[in-house]
Amino acid sequence: MKKRILISAYAISPVRGSEYGAAWNTVMHLSTQHELWVLYGMSDDHMGDTQTMLEYIKNNRIKNVHFVEVRANKLAMAINMLNKIGLGWFFYFAYYLWQKAALAAAFEICKTVDIDVVHQLGPIGFREPGFLWQLNKPMVWGPIGGMNIIDKRFLAVKPLFTRLKFGVKNIINHLQLNYSARIKTAFEQVDVLMAATTAGQQTIWEKFGIESCYLSEQGIIGNIIFDESKFDTICKQVQMVWSGSLIERKNLALCLEALSGITQKNWVLHVMGSGPLSKKLQQKAKDLNLVNNIKWHGHLSRTEALSTMSFAHLHIITSMAEDNPAVIFEALTFSIPTLTIDHCGMGDVICPKCGIKIKSADYNSMVTDMRKELIVVLNNPSMLMNLAQTTTLCAEEHSWEKRLYKLNNMYNKAIQVHGQRFNSSLIYPTLTV
Structure with a gap:
């Protein structure tokens, strides 16, 4: 059944690959079956760089998709300047503030749109889960990644700086997965979790005692070709x-x-x-x-x-x-x-x-x-x-037909779990196809 879905996709672009492309492809395929409101904050190199998306939206009408640009505040943009000069970890402080702005934008949308499901789509990293669970709507988060600990054997032959860099990252992952109250709360409040890898599934179970679905963030683009x-x-x-x-x-x-x-x-x-x-x-x-x-x-x-x-x-x-x-x-x-x-x-x-x-x-x-x-x-x-x-x-096995089937099952499950979780008899409305 056709649903109204609110999606947070911070980085999205019709012309880029990686996470930009993964978010874009997910949105485009979901739009064939649902009506979407998509929060985004970047389509080019850095936070607030949205020229590509703005130009594309201006020249192309996309059925069933409402793109909502979320502008970071001045403090977030100032902090992100440190990310621009190579101090990458400062991005997360700026991104935290962007997520606050995304929540405010989401509340505004919910004033006029009866959203059925919320999907925290990307970026896929676990360390910044956002705040959309505070909308008190059925919610899916994922695919979730970035939880892997790099095998020390891989680092043995690498330069000292590389060993230190990934050693620090391993420590930070350990600390956040084990001791971050905000991350723990987000995992517990979301109705359906989606892990990007089977190792991620295992980590979510070990750290939070919660079952998750497995679905990679990427899929097959276009037709499969055998030349x-x-x-x-x-x-x-x-x-x-x-x-x-x-x-x-x-x-x-x-x-x-x-x-x-x-x-x-x-x-x-x-x-x-x-x-x-x-x-x-x-x-x-x-x-x-x-x-x-x-x-x-x-x-x-x-x-x-x-x-x-x-x-x-x-x-x-x-x-x-x-x-x-x-x-x-x-x-x-x-x-x-x-x-x-x-x-x-x-x-x-x-x-x-x-x-x-x-x-x-x-x-x-x-x-x-x-x-x-x-x-x-x-x-x-x-x-x-x-x-x-x-x-x-x-x-x-990675075609979008099969991926949409899995995503739809997750959305339906989120609605069911959310209703059971809050002992609610509320039936979330769906749009007719």
């Missing part, structure tokens, strides 16, 4: 792709070291992305004698990145910590199997039918295991075509 013609030349050259920011967390060095011990030369790795480690990683590739087999594309537009991705036979991801990176689902969309470490959201999404998983272990063991898997693939490239065919089937 059989790209395998015509696979025996001559296997096209591999790695995509992400060139930062320590994305861990491209692991992929380079795994490739360095391979004697076969029937491959090329397309590296899409830029970042502070660009020069260092390119020099590392040179030192490992990989220069002739790697193409550095730098930062690409979303359209260019998807075009490059579409020609690949194998996608590789080496991140130390993620929830569900968009690139996993982009690979699934093009029926491209993924080689990944078996952890985080990648471990949930990728199975033997759509990829190759290596055991999470110490750094040197993972280099060795990844190298072994790559050697098997390069000795028998045709196996990637067979894997691509079954990847197509796995991709169907």
Whole structure:
């Protein structure tokens, strides 16, 4: 049944990927079945940067969607200046104030609209849950992520600054999950919780004693594509792709070291992305004698990145910590199997039918295991075509048709749980289709 849904999606954009794109795709697909009021605060680089959304809304009418820009106050914008110059943790202080403004905007909407369900959609991080539960409406929160503790074995070979940075983050996660009264209250007040990973589900149960549903924040975009013609030349050259920011967390060095011990030369790795480690990683590739087999594309537009991705036979991801990176689902969309470490959201999404998983272990063991898997693939490239065919089937599990079915069940459950929780006989009205 068609519902009136109030959604908080701080970062949203029709032209960006990652969390911006995840929120946009969720809103667009939900709008085919429900009427939405969407609170947002950013569509470009920083808090208050909403030019892209304002221009899009001006030139495009979106049926069943009412976008409501929530402007942060002057104090929030002043605090966020520290985030802009690289002091990232100050963002959360500014974001806290934005959430206060979002609650005020939500109360105004509820004065004139009989909202059926509230959905705290994004960003997915657990540490800033917002205040929309104070509306006393049936509420869903999620997908919730960011709760993972980075394996210390991954950090052993990283620079001191990186080890300190992630060590501090691990400590902060531990403190907030165990001792933050506001976070605990939010988890307890929400009617339905949605975890972005199965590890997140386990953490929510262990820390708060509450059951949650599992649903990744990303899904398949558009139609699933299987291009059989790209395998015509696979025996001559296997096209591999790695995509992400060139930062320590994305861990491209692991992929380079795994490739360095391979004697076969029937491959090329397309590296899409830029970042502070660009020069260092390119020099590392040179030192490992990989220069002739790697193409550095730098930062690409979303359209260019998807075009490059579409020609690949194998996608590789080496991140130390993620929830569900968009690139996993982009690979699934093009029926491209993924080689990944078996952890985080990648471990949930990728199975033997759509990829190759290596055991999470110490750094040197993972280099060795990844190298072994790559050697098997390069000795028998045709196996990637067979894997691509079954990847197509796995991709169907993440289609928006199935995701909408799950979301609708969660909304219905939230209404039911909310009524039971407050011993209310109130029946929340629905719109006719």
